[in-house]
Amino acid sequence: MVADVLPFGARKAVRPAKLTLCRNGHHKWKIMTADPFAVHRGELITRYRCERCGREKNKAQ
DSSP states (O other), X not given: OOOOOOOOOOOOOOOOHHHHHHHTTOOXXXXXXXXXXXXXXXXXXXXXXXXXXXXXXXXXX
8 A cells, every 4th residue: 555645844944043143132233324423412323223134223422
């Protein structure tokens, strides 16, 4: 007798390590040069964007 072969389900795609790093808080911040002199409440604001995931943050100096 020949046994029927059942196909396995589709495998989950492996997430790239880049997104895993960002998800764990290890972003790769780069200064955005589009608005170098943004001022908020009298303080110079530096804008950063993560090269991997695109998240943005602001830092007052």
